[in-house]
Amino acid sequence: MTTVKTGLSRKLLTRVLSVYFVLTLIVTIGQIFTEYLSTKSHIEGELRTLKNTFSTSLTRAIWELNTPQAISIAEGLMELPIVEGVQIRDENGDYIADLGLTIEQPREPVETGIMKDHSGGVFGYSFPLIFEFSGRASNVGDVTLYSSFDIIFGRIEVGVFFLIGNAIVKTAFLVFLFMTAFRRMLSEPLSEITNQMSAFDPEHPQDSKIDVSIEDDNELLQLQQSYNQVIDDLIASQHKLHSAQKELTLANKKLDDQNLILEQEVAKKTASLSQIMLDLEQQKDELITNQRELRQENENRRYIEDELRKRNEELAQSNNSLKLATDQLVESERMASLGGLVAGIAHDVNTPLGVSVTAASFLTERLQFVKQAFEDKSLTNKSMASFVDEAEQTTKLLLTNLNRASELVASFKQVAVDQTSEAERVFNLNNYLHEILQSLQPTFRKGDFRVDISCPDDLHIRCAPGVIAQITTNMIMNSIVHGFENENSGHIVLNVEKEGDDVLINYADDGRGMDVESLDRLFDAFFTTKQGKGGSGLGTHIMYNLVTQTLKGQIEAESEPGNGLRYSIRFPANLDD
Structure with a gap:
């Protein structure tokens, strides 16, 4: 009997365990990844919480141009376990503090709080610093807090090792259990059946039936019964074969007679086939002529298609040029509109500013007069009352015209910025x-x-x-x-x-x-x-x-x-x- 290189039970066991190993690996990796995402989400939440803790003091420090205090706050943040880098920028995108592990940021200011991942396992939370003064909010800068994969792994390290150890123990126990069950229920019965089947004697098939002790009514028992049934069928087939051999001898004699008749029919069919071949040759010549005409027509059509393709390319280039010119004219129209606003606002702003300059000059002149009278000790109550009345009127005139100019500039600034x-x-x-x-x-x-x-x-x-x-x-x-x-x-x-x-x-x-x-x-x-x-x-x-x-x-x-x-x-x- 030839030795089996790869046993069926071993192959089946290998595939089952391979699937289990893959599933265990996927589940373990999924649990680790879930733990990673949960821990990362928790750290991101802590970074967002830090915003509420120090944003007010940092915003005031930047508003008051207190750079040492802003740097001190950044250094304090670096002492937190979850923070590996701090970037603080002013409203122009210039760095006030850049400590620890950081990533270069674009100069555009941050408008809203945003969490962003970077290469190398680094992620950061950026948010603007808004200072509210006199009912108006101003963006004075932004802050970016950085953390990394090392922080996350430090928190989940014990859980990761526990999941890996648990998967290894379960896998080892399952391998031992499967190997024992496969050997008793599959490998040994299959080996006994194989040994008995290898002793098959074609001359005496009735003595080649197998007899293996199988307790359960399973596939192996059905295999034994089926094999024995095949032996019985083989014995019956041998008897039928002997009878068929005798009938085959008689059929061969009849076949020889039929061959003679068939040869005569073949001769007749060959003559008819020759005539058909002549007709096919004539049709072939006609088909070659038609193919030549069709080839010439295809060449003419291909030439026309090439000409159309060239015209389409020229038309596409013309369309692109027209679109570019249209876009330039649209932008010029927008800039012309904005230019008209600038000219009009400049004229309207000059008027209140001119009045304000005149009022300020008059107030300065009157102040010098009162100062001189005070130094000469010739200042009277009437002169002082007159100065106070004139100063009050001049101040009101100044405030009215300056407020008018401020409103015009503010309105124009908002509209002009929005239009661009x-x-x-x-x-x-x-x-x-x-x-x-x-x-x-x-x-x-x-x-x-x-x-x-x-x-x-x-x-x-x-x-x-x-x-x-x-x-x-x-x-x-x-x-x-x-x-x-x-x-x-x-x-x-x-x-x-x-x-x-x-x-x-x-x-x-x-x-x-x-x-x-x-x-x-x-x-x-x-x-x-x-x-x-x-x-x-x-x-x-x-x-x-x-x-x-x-x-x-x-x-x-x-x-x-x-x-x-x-x-x-x-x-x-x-x-x-």
Whole structure:
């Protein structure tokens, strides 16, 4: 009997244990990974908790430019077990403190608290430092606290070794149990069955049946019974074989007679096949001719396709050039609008500043006069009372004009920054529309133009404020430049409503309006009624793209000659929904 190189039971045992080893390894790794994530989440929570502990004192230290105190706070944080690195930056992104294990940060300021993973197993929590003064919040800098994989592993080290040891003990016990069970229930019975089957005698099959003592009614017992049944079937088949051999001899004689008849039929079929081959040769020649014609047609079609491909490439290049030029014109239109705001604000700011300089000069002169009278001991109660009254009036004049200049600069600063930024934020639409209107006040000085804004006081939306500023500015400036052309007065109404989750803006002026042909082309790029007079034709086109693409909304326009122009704009109040 040949020795088996790989036993069935051993192979089966190997596969079962291999699956168990893999499952045990996956489960153990999963438990370790879960423990790692849980510990990491806990450490991240502790880092967030540290924000509430020291952010107030650190914010005040940076606001007061107390750099030693800020560095001292950073060194104190480095003493905490979970902190391996501290970065403190001011509002310009310059480092005040950079201690321990840290990662280089981009210069952009941090707006909200964010947890970020870095290479090398390092992760950090960054959050801004907000200082509130006189009801206004200012970002004075940001802080980043770093921790690493070593901190996490130090906390879960004992648990990891316990999980590995537990898996090893369970695996060793299961291997011993499986090996014992496989040997008694499979290996030994299979070996006995194999030995008896190897003693099979073809000449005496009735003596080759197997007899193995198997207690359970299992597959091995069925194998024994099936093998014995095969022996019985073999004995019966041998008897049938002898009978079949006799019948086969008679059948061979009949087969020889049939072969003669078949040869005659083959000769007839061969003659018919020769005629068919001649016909096929003729069809082959015709097919070769058709293939040549088809090949020529394919070459002509390929030439035409190459020409079309070249024309398509040239057209694509032309489209790219046109898109680049359009983008440049759009950016120029936006910068031109911002430039107009700068010129108007500069003129309006110069007026209150000039009054303030004059008032300050007058107050200085009167102060020198009182000082001289005091030194000469000629100061009288009447002179002092007159000086106090003049100083009070001059101070009020100074404060009034300086406050006016401050309001103009603040409004312009917010609108100008928003028009050059695409960042989204939540803001009060009513307040923002009035800031835009205030920044456009210098434009209204060209005539008696009045703008009425109706908007809910508590309406807050989330989008890029610069988009609202650009749309509102374009509508108002188009009314002044085109609708009120050659007129010294005009009335504009801007009505804002909240309908469900949408914001509805209805804009109307009482200008000269537009005809049907011009209204149909109102939102087309480069369409303007002032061709050659400085109009680019991109204002309403930019406004249409901002509403439909950036705000994901809809815009419609209505107008008749002599009845002004009306816009209806609808967009979601929160673009994240």
